Amino acid sequence: MARTRSLGFLILTSFLCVLAAQLQLRPSMAAAGALPRDLFNLGIASRICTDHNSTAKASTDFGHMFEATPEALFHPRTPADIAELIRFSSSSPAPFPVAPLGNGHSGRGQTLAPGGVVVDMRALGRGHHARRVNVSAAGDEPPYYVDAGGEQLWIDVVRATLEHGLAPRVCTDYLHLTVGGTLSNAGIGGQAFRHGPQIASVHELDVITGMGEMVTCSVTKNSELFFAALGGLGQFGVITRARIGLGPAPKRVRWVRLAYSSVVSFTKDQEMLILDRASDFGFDYIEGQVQLKRTLFEGPKSTTFFSYGDITKLIGLASQSGLSTIYYIEGAMYYSEDGTTLVDQALQKMEALLGQLSFEPGFVFSKDVTYVQFLDRVCEEERVLRSAGVWDVPHPWLNLFVPRSRILDFDAGVFKCIFRDSNPAGLILMYPMNKDKWDDRMTTVTPTSDDVFYNVALLWSALSTNDVEQLHRDNKAVLAFLEKANIGYKQYLPHHTSQDGWLQHFGVKWSKIIVLKAKYDPQAILSPGQRMFLSPAKVSSSAVA
Numbered sequence: 001m002a003r004t005r006s007l008g009f010l011i012l013t014s015f016l017c018v019l020a021a022q023l024q025l026r027p028s029m030a031a032a033g034a035l036p037r038d039l040f041n042l043g044i045a046s047r048i049c050t051d052h053n054s055t056a057k058a059s060t061d062f063g064h065m066f067e068a069t070p071e072a073l074f075h076p077r078t079p080a081d082i083a084e085l086i087r088f089s090s091s092s093p094a095p096f097p098v099a100p101l102g103n104g105h106s107g108r109g110q111t112l113a114p115g116g117v118v119v120d121m122r123a124l125g126r127g128h129h130a131r132r133v134n135v136s137a138a139g140d141e142p143p144y145y146v147d148a149g150g151e152q153l154w155i156d157v158v159r160a161t162l163e164h165g166l167a168p169r170v171c172t173d174y175l176h177l178t179v180g181g182t183l184s185n186a187g188i189g190g191q192a193f194r195h196g197p198q199i200a201s202v203h204e205l206d207v208i209t210g211m212g213e214m215v216t217c218s219v220t221k222n223s224e225l226f227f228a229a230l231g232g233l234g235q236f237g238v239i240t241r242a243r244i245g246l247g248p249a250p251k252r253v254r255w256v257r258l259a260y261s262s263v264v265s266f267t268k269d270q271e272m273l274i275l276d277r278a279s280d281f282g283f284d285y286i287e288g289q290v291q292l293k294r295t296l297f298e299g300p301k302s303t304t305f306f307s308y309g310d311i312t313k314l315i316g317l318a319s320q321s322g323l324s325t326i327y328y329i330e331g332a333m334y335y336s337e338d339g340t341t342l343v344d345q346a347l348q349k350m351e352a353l354l355g356q357l358s359f360e361p362g363f364v365f366s367k368d369v370t371y372v373q374f375l376d377r378v379c380e381e382e383r384v385l386r387s388a389g390v391w392d393v394p395h396p397w398l399n400l401f402v403p404r405s406r407i408l409d410f411d412a413g414v415f416k417c418i419f420r421d422s423n424p425a426g427l428i429l430m431y432p433m434n435k436d437k438w439d440d441r442m443t444t445v446t447p448t449s450d451d452v453f454y455n456v457a458l459l460w461s462a463l464s465t466n467d468v469e470q471l472h473r474d475n476k477a478v479l480a481f482l483e484k485a486n487i488g489y490k491q492y493l494p495h496h497t498s499q500d501g502w503l504q505h506f507g508v509k510w511s512k513i514i515v516l517k518a519k520y521d522p523q524a525i526l527s528p529g530q531r532m533f534l535s536p537a538k539v540s541s542s543a544v545a
C-alpha cells in the first residue's frame, strides 16, 4: 500500500537555498510502533535515547531523498549491547525494527528505522573500552590482516595499517565510510579490477544475527552466514568486526588523467589495462570519468585536480564539432621514494605505458602525491563542496554495473542521448572490473553475462528544487532505456521499491535469500530501510515495503 512510488515529494527550502528533498513516509507508518515498555528495564536502557534531538539525527542520510524518524537512537558500548537489543526485539511479542547506522552515507534511506531503533554504530569506537583496530604486527607471518570494528571509518583503518607499512588492497574513493556499511554493499574502487571488491579481502567476520546471536564466521566456519553478510545489505546480521587482508603499502603515487574524445579508444584502453598481464607494465589503480560538454563549458573553471589552464585546454578539445562528451582515464602508479634509480625507473615505466595508449596527444595531466594523500583525495573535494554549501544537498545517485558487451550502447543511449544537452551538477564515473575477482557465493550481484563489467556511477547533486525532480526523471529515463534495450545491468548500492524489483535484482539468488532471511532474521527486524522484506512496524501500519 505505502509503496515509495505512490508517495509524494516534499521539498523544503532553507534560506541558504540548500534543499532537502524527502520522499515523505506516510505518517501512519512513523506513528506505528511505540517501543515495548519493558525495553526500558534492560541494563542497556540508559543508552537508548528517545528525545527528539537524538532521533532527529537518525532520520535521514547523505542522499536526503527519504526521511523517517525512529522511535529511539541507541548508543551501544559493546557488541554485546547490540546483541541484547536485537535479542529483546526478536523474542518480543511485538518485534520492532533495528537498523545499524554506520556513517549515514547511504543514499536512499537504507539506515532508517521508522517505528524502531537506529543503532549508532560509531558509539562502539568512542570511550575507553577495547581497541577497535588491531593490525597484525611486523614480524608476524603473512598473510597480514587488520581486525577492525564494523563501525570504524576506513580512513582510521588505513592510518593504522600504514604505520606498519601495510594497507587494505582495495579502498573506496572516499574513506569516511564505515567498514560494516561498505562490506554490506561490496566496496569498490580503482584497485578492484585486480583485487576484487573489498568483500573479497575479508578473512573473517563477527556478526550479530537477527536473533541476537554473536557468531564468528569465515569461509571454513559458519560459512553460510559469512557469505550472506558480505554484500548482505544489512539483512542477515550486524557486522561488528571484520578481519581484512592487507598488502604492502606504497610510499608515493604518480596520478594521471588522460583525456579521450572517442569512447571506443577510451574503453579499449581501459579494458587492456585491467588484463591480468598488465600487472607488470600497467597502472595499479584505474578508474575513469565521463565529462558532459555543457558541464565542462558552464561548470567550475578549476577543480581539485584540474587547474584553470587544464580546463581551458579541455574546453578546446571539447569544442571540436560533434563532440558531446569527453572521457578521462584516471590511473595511478605506485612507487617507492627511496633512491633516485627507483624514481627514474617509475618514470620510465609511466612513459612506456603512456606510449601504448590512445588518448588525445598531449592530454596528460599528472600529479605526484603520497599514498595517503591519494587515498584520501575525495576528502579535499568534500572540503571545497562544504565551503560552497553544496555538500549537504539531495543526491539522487544511480550506480550501475553494465556488461562490457553493451557499454557502447549504454554510452550512445545515455550520455549521447538522454544527457546530450543537459548540465547536471555532479560527477560521472565509468570504469571496468574483472568479474572473476568477485565471489558469487556472496550476496552481492553482478551482471550475469560477460567477464568484464563497468561501474557507471551517476553521482548527481541537486542544487535546486527543480534539479531534484529533473534528476529523478533523468534516472527513470536511464532505467527505462536500459530495460528497453535489454542491457542486462545490475544496480550497485541497489534500491528497489517492491519485492518484484528485488526479485529481478537478485535473479536466481532470490530464493536463497528468502531462505537465509528466514534463518538469520526470521522477524525481519534488520535494516528495514532497504525495503526488501516486510518489517514488523510496517506490518502493524498495514503498509507494504
Ligand SMILES: Cc1cc2nc3c(=O)[nH]c(=O)nc-3n(C[C@H](O)[C@H](O)[C@H](O)COP(=O)(O)OP(=O)(O)OC[C@H]3O[C@@H](n4cnc5c(N)ncnc54)[C@H](O)[C@@H]3O)c2cc1C
Pocket: 061, 062, 099, 100, 101, 102, 103, 104, 105, 106, 107, 110, 111, 121, 150, 151, 171, 172, 173, 174, 177, 178, 179, 180, 181, 182, 184, 185, 186, 187, 188, 189, 233, 234, 235, 237, 238, 239, 240, 493, 527, 529, 530
Ligand atoms: C561521497 C561518497 C563516496 C562513496 N564512494 C564509494 C566508493 O568509492 N565505493 C563504494 O563501494 N561505495 C562508495 N560509496 C557508497 C558507500 O559504500 C555506501 O553509501 C555505504 O552505505 C557506506 O556508508 P556508511 O558506512 O555510512 O553506511 P550506512 O549508510 O550508515 O549504512 C548502509 C547500510 O548498511 C547497513 N549497515 C551499516 N553498518 C552495518 C554493519 N556494521 N553491519 C551490517 N549492516 C550495516 C545500514 O543499516 C544500511 O542499510 C560512497 C558514498 C559516498 C556518500
Ligand SMILES: *[C@@H]1O[C@H](CO)[C@@H](O)[C@H](O)[C@H]1NC(C)=O
Pocket: 051, 053
Ligand atoms: C536540542 O537541541 C537544541 C538545539 O541544538 C538545544 O537548544 C536543546 O537544548 C536540545 N535539547 C536537548 C533535550 O538536548
Ligand SMILES: *[C@@H]1O[C@H](CO)[C@@H](O)[C@H](O)[C@H]1NC(C)=O
Pocket: 130, 131, 132, 133, 134, 147, 148, 149, 241
Ligand atoms: C583488539 O585486541 C584487543 C586485545 O587483544 C581485544 O580486546 C580487542 O577486542 C581487539 N579488537 C578487535 C576489533 O578485534
